[in-house]
Each structure stands twice: as structure tokens, then as C-alpha cells.
Amino acid sequence: MKLEILNLNKQYANGVHALKDVSLTIGKGMFGLLGPNGAGKSSLMRTLATLQEADSGEVRLGEIDVLKEKDKVRGILGYLPQEFGVYPRSSAVELLDHLALLKGVTVSKERKELVAYLLQKVNLYEHRKKAVKSYSGGMRQRFGIAQCLIGNPKLIIVDEPTAGLDPGERNRFYNLLSEIGEEAILILSTHIVQDVRELCTQMAIMNQGEMLYNGTVDDALDLIQGKVYEKSVEKNSLPDYREKHDVISDKLVGGKPLIHVFAQQAPEEGFTPADANLEDVFFAKINQLI
Structure with a gap:
């Protein structure tokens, strides 16, 4: 399965042209989208995640028309936005159970097993009864990955996932992303160059809504x-x-x-x-x- 983006455009009411004829083809594995703040990365991620409309262009995920068949996309999508809210008093177990139910896992026993598996995968099982609001930044991001993985997604989008993490938390998060990136299309959107260098072989550089580079990390280094x-x-x-x-x-x-x-x-x-x-x-x- 491939994600194919062709001539995607988005202009907001305030006149900001966030996406300018963006075209990309992304296959299975980890893909780094690198750009400064305000480059248009989050606009692209929100469009791919079916959270906003594009003005023009095409996006296909395999046989799915992403811009028109939003429900199909959401069924196979995992999305970790730059900031995500949580219910103040909900524990990790309670919140993941609720999210799994919303994602269509209706059998209680299956949900319980899935939640336990996901919390173990992101190394939060021993903290499962604590309120997610009380987690450290790194723990919250790992919880965010756990909710991304509900439903065995084919497309995973993570937007600025390591911003604000200390070096130890960043390394743990790198290891987790590297593991799950082997099983799906995973787009890592970031302004932190090290994130892309550590994790990705394919990458793009974006600024002011335009793609400035698209290719391998090694080919990018060869340019200079x-x-x-x-x-x-x-x-x-x-x-x-x-x-x-x-x-x-x-x-x-x-x-x-x-x-x-x-x-x-x-x-x-x-x-x-x-x-x-x-x-x-x-x-x-x-x-x-x-």
C-alpha cells in the first residue's frame, strides 16, 4: 500500500497559503517530513488525517480516495497530533478502553486484552491505573502512540512527537517509533533534524507550503x-x-x-x-x- 499525494493545495481564510501544489509518494516504513514551524507540515498532516478539507488536489491511500472516503481512512488511521487532550481524571486503562470502543472494538474481553497489550508495548502497563494527565511528557507521548495503534492502522501520522522531551525520553520514543514503523506507513512530521536523521531513510523538506526536497537522507547529504x-x-x-x-x-x-x-x-x-x-x-x- 502507498500514500500518493498529487498537487494538494490549501489556503486559509486569512490568506495564508499553507499547501502549494504538494506532491509526494510514501511507501511502507518511516518517512520524515522536515520543516521549520509554519512550513505547512501540520496543515498537511491534518488534511491526511481527514481533519480539514483541501482546496484542490488528490490523495490516495491504496484504493481509498482520502479526500472523499474519510470514514474508510479513519478506520485504518493512527494519528498523534502535536498536542492532544485527555479527560482529567481518566486512567490510561479507562481512556484506552473508551477509545477502543469508539474505534469499533465492541467485545469487552477483546478490548481488555487489546488495552493490556498496547500498554505493555509502550511500556506503560505498570502505570496503567494512573491518570494520563499526571504522566510526564514522554509517558504521554507513549500513551499517544498506544492510542494510535488501536485497530492495527495502515497509516500512522505523528506530528512533532519529540518536542519538549528530554534526551532519555526522546531515545525511548525513537526506539518505539522505529519498531512500529516496520509494520505500516509512518509519517514523522518534525522541525527537529535529529529525529529524521535517527529514524528515517526517506524524507522531504518543506517550507512556506512548498516541497523543497523529496528523496533519501543519503541523497540529501550528497547535495552538500x-x-x-x-x-x-x-x-x-x-x-x-x-x-x-x-x-x-x-x-x-x-x-x-x-x-x-x-x-x-x-x-x-x-x-x-x-x-x-x-x-x-x-x-x-x-x-x-x-
Whole structure:
């Protein structure tokens, strides 16, 4: 089964053109959708999750017309939005049982077994009687994945899942996503480059409603291999370097800015070749340097 998106457009009433002729084909496995905040990622995810209408375009999930056959999509969809609400006093068991009932698991014994299985899968079984509202950020995201998996979905969408998680929680979440990504089409929408580098082989970069790159992570890295140079500079000299060079990014290292620039050869004395990474690709694409 493949998810095929063709010339998808969405413009809101305030004039924001969130999706501009977006086209993608996504197969089984984990697909990373990378872009800054406001790039249009959430608009695309909400459209695929049947939560909003598109203005034009086509989306097909196998034989299903996603834009017209919303009930069919919802039957095989798992969706973890950037933020999701919970009933304040409901335990994980109670809430998953309720969600499973809404998803069509009407036999009580089957629901009980399913809920226990899902809580064990996301390592929350020992916390099953606690209110979900009391969970840490990482625990809540793992609960969110558990509810995604009700009904053995064929398409799973997770929107900014690791934002706000500490490194330990992020690593646990990576491992969980990697496991479930083997069984379905899983779209990981994020602005965190590390998420895509760690988890995905296929990816796209999006900005201002448009697709800037679509392909493999390795091919993306090849675009800038041997063309990124770095130099530690003084803070007050940053504007000059930005004027003279194609600066991809800068970050403080030891209290001084370390700049990465895109160039066919070493720009000047003091620059050394940098190990090109996916973050360089991301910023180079966003800044239209490649």
C-alpha cells in the first residue's frame, strides 16, 4: 500500500497559503517530513488525517480516495497530533478502553486484552491505573502512540512527537517509533533534524507550503558533501561574514559563533572543511542555497 499525494493545495481564510501544489509518494516504513514551524507540515498532516478539507488536489491511500472516503481512512488511521487532550481524571486503562470502543472494538474481553497489550508495548502497563494527565511528557507521548495503534492502522501520522522531551525520553520514543514503523506507513512530521536523521531513510523538506526536497537522507547529504566549510569567528564580525559568504548556519561553541558556509572551495584562510550533516542540508534548502 502507498500514500500518493498529487498537487494538494490549501489556503486559509486569512490568506495564508499553507499547501502549494504538494506532491509526494510514501511507501511502507518511516518517512520524515522536515520543516521549520509554519512550513505547512501540520496543515498537511491534518488534511491526511481527514481533519480539514483541501482546496484542490488528490490523495490516495491504496484504493481509498482520502479526500472523499474519510470514514474508510479513519478506520485504518493512527494519528498523534502535536498536542492532544485527555479527560482529567481518566486512567490510561479507562481512556484506552473508551477509545477502543469508539474505534469499533465492541467485545469487552477483546478490548481488555487489546488495552493490556498496547500498554505493555509502550511500556506503560505498570502505570496503567494512573491518570494520563499526571504522566510526564514522554509517558504521554507513549500513551499517544498506544492510542494510535488501536485497530492495527495502515497509516500512522505523528506530528512533532519529540518536542519538549528530554534526551532519555526522546531515545525511548525513537526506539518505539522505529519498531512500529516496520509494520505500516509512518509519517514523522518534525522541525527537529535529529529525529529524521535517527529514524528515517526517506524524507522531504518543506517550507512556506512548498516541497523543497523529496528523496533519501543519503541523497540529501550528497547535495552538500565537500561543499561545507566552517570557521570560528567573533560575534561582532558575523554581519560581515553573512554579507560576503553563503552562511548556512551559526551556533555558539565555547562562547564564539561557529559558522558553516556553502562554497565550492575553501572561501578564505581560516575556513576548514566541515563534516556535512542533515542540519546543513536543511538550512541550505530553507535559505535557498542549494
